[in-house]
Amino acid sequence: MKWRIWLLSFGITLVCVLIFGIASTQVYYNSSLDDGKEYLRVYMNEFGEINYALDENGARAFSEKLNGARVTFMDAQGNVLADSIAGKVAENHADRSEITDAISGGKNGDGFAVRGSSTLGKNMMYYCKNFDGKFLVRIAVFTDSDWLIFVKTLPTLAMFAGIMIALCIVVAFVVTHFIMTPVKKLATEAVNNDNVTTNYSELKPLAAILNERNRNIQRQMDEVKAEKEIVERARESKDEFISNVTHEMNTPLTSIHGYAELLEAGGMTEEQKQLAHKTILTQSERLTNLIGCIINYSEINSDDLPPYEVNFSTLAKETLSALKPEADKRNIAVTEHIDDNVLILSRHERLSEIFGNLVRNAIKYNKDGGSITVTLNRQKLEVEDTGIGISQENMSKVFSRFFTVDKSHNGKNGGFGLGLAVAKKICQKSGWKISVESALGEGSKFTVEF
Ligand code: ADP
Numbered sequence: 001m002k003w004r005i006w007l008l009s010f011g012i013t014l015v016c017v018l019i020f021g022i023a024s025t026q027v028y029y030n031s032s033l034d035d036g037k038e039y040l041r042v043y044m045n046e047f048g049e050i051n052y053a054l055d056e057n058g059a060r061a062f063s064e065k066l067n068g069a070r071v072t073f074m075d076a077q078g079n080v081l082a083d084s085i086a087g088k089v090a091e092n093h094a095d096r097s098e099i100t101d102a103i104s105g106g107k108n109g110d111g112f113a114v115r116g117s118s119t120l121g122k123n124m125m126y127y128c129k130n131f132d133g134k135f136l137v138r139i140a141v142f143t144d145s146d147w148l149i150f151v152k153t154l155p156t157l158a159m160f161a162g163i164m165i166a167l168c169i170v171v172a173f174v175v176t177h178f179i180m181t182p183v184k185k186l187a188t189e190a191v192n193n194d195n196v197t198t199n200y201s202e203l204k205p206l207a208a209i210l211n212e213r214n215r216n217i218q219r220q221m222d223e224v225k226a227e228k229e230i231v232e233r234a235r236e237s238k239d240e241f242i243s244n245v246t247h248e249m250n251t252p253l254t255s256i257h258g259y260a261e262l263l264e265a266g267g268m269t270e271e272q273k274q275l276a277h278k279t280i281l282t283q284s285e286r287l288t289n290l291i292g293c294i295i296n297y298s299e300i301n302s303d304d305l306p307p308y309e310v311n312f313s314t315l316a317k318e319t320l321s322a323l324k325p326e327a328d329k330r331n332i333a334v335t336e337h338i339d340d341n342v343l344i345l346s347r348h349e350r351l352s353e354i355f356g357n358l359v360r361n362a363i364k365y366n367k368d369g370g371s372i373t374v375t376l377n378r379q380k381l382e383v384e385d386t387g388i389g390i391s392q393e394n395m396s397k398v399f400s401r402f403f404t405v406d407k408s409h410n411g412k413n414g415g416f417g418l419g420l421a422v423a424k425k426i427c428q429k430s431g432w433k434i435s436v437e438s439a440l441g442e443g444s445k446f447t448v449e450f
Contacts, residue, residue, distance in 0.1 A: 006172035013164040021150060021157045029146040033125070036143055037112050040127035043069065043139050044110075047129075054135060059084040062137075070124075070140040076133055078103060102128040102136055114143060123148070186210065194218065244402040248290050248416055252283035293418045297401070300353065300422050307430075310351055312342045316376050319355050323363065330368045337375040344450060350426045354434075357419035358383040358446045364415065365444070384445040390438040398436060399424040423448075 043066050050065070052058035054073045063071045063084035071084040078094025094100065101111025109130040116123050123145040128138040144152070182200055189196045190210040198207045259276040262268060268276065316338050327334050344351060358381075362372045366387035375382040390398060390405060397403045402417040427434040427448060438444035 003172075005176055006169055009168040009172060010165055013168055014161060017157055017161045017164065021153055025146055025150040025153060029144075029149050032143065032149075033114060036114075036125045036141070037127065040112070040125065040139055040141065041110075044127060044129050044137065047137055054081050056082045056084075056086070058082060066139065066141075072138040072140070074099065074136040074138065076103070076130075076135060078136065081135070096126070096128075098126040098128040098138065099136060102130045102138075105130060107133045116145075190214065241401060245290075245294060248402065249287065252286045252290075255283045256280050256287075290416055293416050296353075297418050297422055297425075300350070300425055303347075303350075303429075305347060307345050307347055309343045310346050310348050312344045312351055312355075312376060312381075313338050313340055315348065315351055316355055316374065316381075319352065319359060320374065323356075323359055326360075327363050327372065330363065330366065330370075332363055332366050332369070333371040335371065335373045337373070339377045342376055342378055346426075346430055350430070354423045354426055354448060355381065355383075357423050358448075361385075361419060361446075362387065362444075370443075379450060381448045381450075382445060384443065386443040389440040389442050389444055390436065391440045395436055395438055399434070 046065060047062060050062075052062045059071045059073055059082040063069055069084075073081040073083075074094075075081055078096075078099045094103070096113065098111035098113040101113075102109045105111070107130060111126075111128045113126045114123065115126075123143055124140045125143040126138055126140045128136055130136055182198065182203060183206070186196055186198055186203055186207060187210075190207075190213075194214050195211050196207050198204060256279075259280050263273065263276050317336070320334060320336060324334065359372070359374065362383050362385035366372065366385050370386040372386075373382070373384045375384075394403075394405050398405070399420045400417070401421040403421075404415055404417040424434050433449040434446070435449075436444060436446050
């Protein structure tokens with residue numbers, strides 16, 4: 001960073017010094033030409049003061065007077081009459097601009113020009129004057145070309161550039177220090193804080209990026225944490241499920257095993273044998289039931305089949321008439337408030353599972369001679385009974401897997417505490433709400449809101 005800033009300022013300085021050098025050379029050159037023109041005019045006035053012969057001697061004498069400036073005498077047409085440099089007489093200079101200017105300027109015309117002299121091989125300044133249209137006098141002196149002036153200024157420019165480079169190094173170090181300190185501070189703060197602020201407007205976009213990045217990292221961490229929790233919960237739930245299944249299986253298996261051993265040992269009365277056979281039969285039925293319930297629960301749990309419109313009214317009426325004998329056995333009256341053609345987007349087996357479980361429970365946990373009221377419309381399903389009810393404490397637990405309030409009912413009614421868990425799972429998957437209101441000893445009301 002430091003070196004980049006230094007290189008940049010060094011480059012800019014170098015270009016500036018060069019531009020400055022070239023520009024000042026040009027100004028100096030132009031002003032030296034103006035000065036040159038002036039003193040050549042003054043030189044020319046010297047010619048008027050002394051009458052020089054228009055021959056080579058005259059030219060040399062005038063040249064000496066002018067400290068060796070080249071002097072050329074010409075006739076009115078520009079033909080050279082004499083030149084202070086020997087051997088130049090034969091030439092006609094009438095095409096040179098200072099001479100044409102002096103001729104065309106009339107009696108007192110004059111002309112000025114600067115060029116590299118082909119004769120002397122150097123840059124020369126020429127001034128030519130017309131004397132009353134009779135003859136022309138031209139004076140020429142050496143002058144520095146603009147390039148030469150530039151070359152002469154080079155040592156000064158180099159010294160100047162050296163000082164500037166040294167200054168650039170110092171400035172680069174100071175500037176990087178001033179820039180880097182707040183940037184470093186911001187970066188350090190960003191490591192420790194979720195939100196960083198800065199007073200420097202130039203660093204505000206950087207602070208915004210760091211804050212956004214911190215937010216993203218936090219979001220990702222939250223997601224990872226949430227996923228971990230879900231996995232952990234799933235693992236716990238699986239362990240709990242296995243433990244419950246094992247527990248539920250243990251009682252019938254122990255019972256079957258015990259009676260089988262007694263039968264094998266022999267010596268039982270006929271009555272005892274009958275009891276043993278009956279128990280083995282009932283407990284193996286119970287085991288089969290349990291396995292059926294578990295299979296049903298896991299099928300519902302992993303069921304992703306597409307939904308379709310089910311006529312829930314028909315399904316409800318059919319189920320109620322199928323369960324009527326069961327209710328009649330215990331003198332339980334069933335009242336229906338079922339709207340016609342309640343169409344629900346679901347699957348037949350899912351609705352049958354919910355409705356069957358709720359009505360069977362309403363019969364199972366009812367009192368003899370009690371009643372059940374079933375209400376079904378497009379908004380909700382309600383199954384209300386006048387049964388044993390559920391205590392406040394157990395109301396939130398009834399939807400948990402393998403939860404049964406009264407363990408003595410367990411088995412007797414074939415309940416493993418999976419019916420309401422299955423109903424809740426289906427409701428959750430369908431986006432419905434299942435709830436219970438109950439008063440112990442008075443009855444319960446289960447509601448599903450579609
Ligand atoms: P189960 O197979 O044991 O009936 P459920 O999941 O259907 O399993 O019900 C869980 C428990 O909730 C039942 O064991 C019972 O104690 C209680 N319960 C369910 N429905 C009713 C009801 N209508 N009245 C009273 N208690 C009920």
